[in-house]
Amino acid sequence: MLYLSSLLSVAIAAQAAVATPIKARTAYEIKEIHEVPRKWSSQGRAPSDHMLHMQIGLKQGKFDELERHLYEVSDPDHPRYGQYLAVEDIHDLVAPSEESLDLVHEWLLTNGVDKFNYSPAKDWINIYIDVESAERLLDTEYSVYEHEDGSQLVRTSEWSLPKHLHDLIDTIQPTNSFMRTKPKSADWIQFGDKWTPPGYKPPSNETIAKVCNIASVTLECFNTLYGTLGYKQKVPEFNSIAFNNYLNNTPIRPDIFEFLKLYNPAAAPEAFTFKSVEIAGGPAAQFTPLTPFEAANGASEEAVLDAETILGMTFPIPVTSYSTGGSPPFVVDINTPTDTNEPYLTWATYISGQKTIPHVISSSYGDDEQTVPKSYAERVCREFAQIGARGTTLFVSSGDDGAGAADASGCVSNIDNSTIFLPAFPASCPYVTTVGAVQEFEPQVAAFREPGLGLDGKNHSSYYASGSGFSNYFPRPNFQDVVVPAYVKALDGKHKGLYNPNGRAYPDVSAQGLYFAFFWNGTLSDISGTSASCPLMSSVAALVNDALIASGKPTLGFLNPWLYSKGYKGFTDITGGNTTSCGTDGFPVTKGWDPVTGFGTPDFPEILSLLDCR
Template sequence: MLYLPSLLSLAIAAQVALATPLKSRTAYEVKEIHQVPRKWSSQGRAPADHKLHMQIGLKQANFDELERHLNEVSDPDHPRYGQHLAVEEVHNLVAPSEEALDLVHEWLMTNGISEFNYSPAKDWINIYIDVRSAEHLLDTEYSVYEHEDGEHLVRTSQWSLPKHLHDLIDTIQPTNSFMRSSPQSTDWIQFEDKYTPPGYKPPTNATIAKVCNLASVTLECFNTLYGTLGYEQKATLLNSIGFTNYLNQTPIRPDIYGFLKLYNPPAAPEAFTFESVEIAGGPAAQDTPLTPAQAAADDFSKEAVLDAETILGMTFPIPVTSFSTGGSPPFEPDLNSPTNGNEPYLTWVTYVSGLKKIPYVISTSYVDDEQTVPKSYAQRVCQEFAQVGARGTSLLVSSGDFGLGNEDSTTCFTNDGKNSSTFLPAFPASCPYVTTVGATQQFEPEVAAFREPGIGFDGKTHGYYASGSGFSYYFPRPFYQDQVVPAYVEALNGKYKGLYNPEGRGYPDIAAQGLYFAFFWNQTLSTTSGTSASCPLASSVLALVNDALISQGKPTLGFLNPWLYSKGYKAFTDITAGNSSSCGVDGFPVTKGWDPVTGFGTPVFPEILELLECS
């Protein structure tokens, strides 16, 4: 639904237009150029009548102040720890100035755009516009770009604004973002034979050995490894957890029911009752089994099913919310309905920011190469995540499944496609306002998840898999990493110098099991792997921590990282072995303490409760 600007804003803009020459007619200058990523090629000019849902990100007036609040309420040594902000407080801090709003309104109306709506904080303006009008508005040319796998996007490599608006507008999309975030699950294997990887050491702990089978890792194993087995929830109805779905992924309720019937029977009815929230045309959770066509699509909704099975299985009866955000429809030359242009995080987070109540933990298992996203866009989306964290929600994201950054384990590429080896950090894993989750495998001890190409129970060739790892080029090292990351970098003694940014935000922060999860899809028991599994698993453990906190009248964990890096790491099992070989090199070493493969390691639930003084 479209809303007209307020009459007051229109009146002010009209007065400005009458009193002075129209500022929107001042000279245009290029605002941003972003290299078209490799694997994308132009197929010619975009049809002039193709419709775009354009989102204009206005500069937030007091983001530095919001960040200060976020850091204070997240710092366990600060008097304000846990005093999370209300939605109105967050919106007031980030709302742009009235002058900025009026100048942008003037520019839009001068270009014939009189209908638009806002995000809850008015820091985003939404317009619906055809390509011809967008090209005039931004002094650019849009083309249809094709990915080597056949996907199409309507994009441009650069765009411009009147000079006086450069400092008032951070980003506009869809323009030069080629993000196509994918679920971080690496395979789906249907078999019964056990498999033992080279060098595997069986658990000596009889309890772990009894419930943890490397060939199919179950909820009972997770609960035993991380100490949640037997925990009785005390604040169920006051707690909450959610997960995100993109790219038309949606939970398949009958499959989730089948999984829960096997591994957590009391939770099984919840498969048909957990909340499904649809955003921007995203599909609702499906009440019926997969159709033959859906099953033939191979990857149809596997990520959404995996997230739901893991979270419901681990956290029942905590209320669970599934967020399905529409996006990435196939481009069709005759399609005239607005699309969201495959900007999934932005669409989701601006919706969630407007909610009065947000789940206390939210899991996201989608990533893309940082370099496919313009820096301005990545920074603004990351700032939106900060708003969610300030309200007391822990945002967890997957670190990725390709080690240092490419599905080809032997080579990584710069954004312009040059065949030079350079490491590729992932987004949103590189955002400093989220907690990024890597993957482990085996049980006693756990090691960093890694699988050579060609290894599979069924004898078929499977791609390599390595826990995502790296340092951001877009985001500098956050303050909470100052005590551990420089020491790790120094210990590298110059290794990989020039191939990564030693001053960037390092990730992941923590890790959890991520190889051969027991998985039920298309009414069939199987397994799947990836940080797509690790992220909802770690999120589930933290949701149980929140239960203990809430039951004692304490605030939820909220933005986790300041607590994690100052104290929380003591309650995690340090991972000191494993491999992340990729980009033709051995990868960053897994070491004692924090490392950019497994972070601080895997959670120990009883020790976290003891550290938080709620055991």
């Protein structure tokens, strides 16, 4: 279930509304318009009795102050470095004013909404409401929208509020957000059906050549490449790592067990014991194999990949799987469109209510930034800032579509139908560390794959390029001010007009992301994508935290200020690889930071040396 701080009854709400003078109700005015993404089309009005879990984001009281704290405790040159905030401190900083709460309560009660509950900081109000009532509350009309792949959402393109509430409410969802949180995995491929990179040369280094095979990259290869091989953990019981699951993805324990038996036998029993946390009706980690129906639909590939990678790399560090579902539950039938809540908010609300949270969290999901209204993206990103201020490193995938898609037809602006690069979200959020993907071994290069033939002569592989880009929503954060402008200047006008040179650029780092050895549905196979590189990078960070904790030092926390000031020296620079996307040759991979591979891949011994915790 979704844990919320309190359920507000009619009597309490009414009392709050009367406690202070209520301003006269003002006329409704449009609060936000967001163009319907081009891959979505209206199928007509939504059923009036369709239920929505509506989340109302109230203006946070002192977010600027929280952001200041975040950067101070994350800056290795600041006296407060590593002095992370307690959950109570976070709640005090983001709580809305009492006046805001009173005015929003009055508006809800006036419109017949008399049952609602809060997030722990009271900066989100949650209500369960039918479409007819939601339309009256927001002076709008909801429709059923269908994606070109057949999936459906109940949404509207614009919504309104009484004028006096415009500055008190940042966002309300679900309204005009068309984001479909989806895994960043390119595909699952049976052994023998793989595309081989043109010109690939096996590594000449005997040690690497012995353990790294382009056809199936294993834990031993990762540990060898990144210097974690042979590392003896010192204090795993004081450490922690987690991964996120959405869209009914859940770890399949029997598959994870079989994988670990092959590649890390000591960890195999943990496949049946690692912690599974279910939020808002999300499915628990599964003790039974996939059903034929689940297997036919590729169920839980992402969750299994995350669990196998993290358990295989970090055992015996305690691992937590978060499975966030949709709410409220309803039965899907021909008259009821499928629907999801906004899962990032649901997960973040749960996390914000916990006294302790894992030191590292991996999240391999996202969508095009332009599918998300700016107000919603900003508020979700602020939730991630709260997580960072508590000392947790949040890694997210950069995406698998390069600068937006394989060709120009897939890189189109919602606003004017012009050709543009399409940044991804939450990869574009400045408060997360975004992970790109590389392939091959000596040297490693940016991950890229074009459709190709398997050994049986059939086409088995799809387009895949490590996600890269510049946000159109979030300005470039200060920690990027040295490397990003230099990169943009060196482009000398290349791709001008296709991207925002002043936006938050990503990724920040990279890790292997092609043909991970993978056990799923009872079969040993391979899988690719930044869905693979993200949990791999997260695992290396968790091992770094072990060394830090053993040395009496704070854990990594929000990584980016350290990474951009000095931590980059602990990463192997990537200088080559194909980045073709959006009908162009994409962003070039260069010496130093670039928006394809970031600062490159981790060098574990060098990172420990930089942190003085060898």
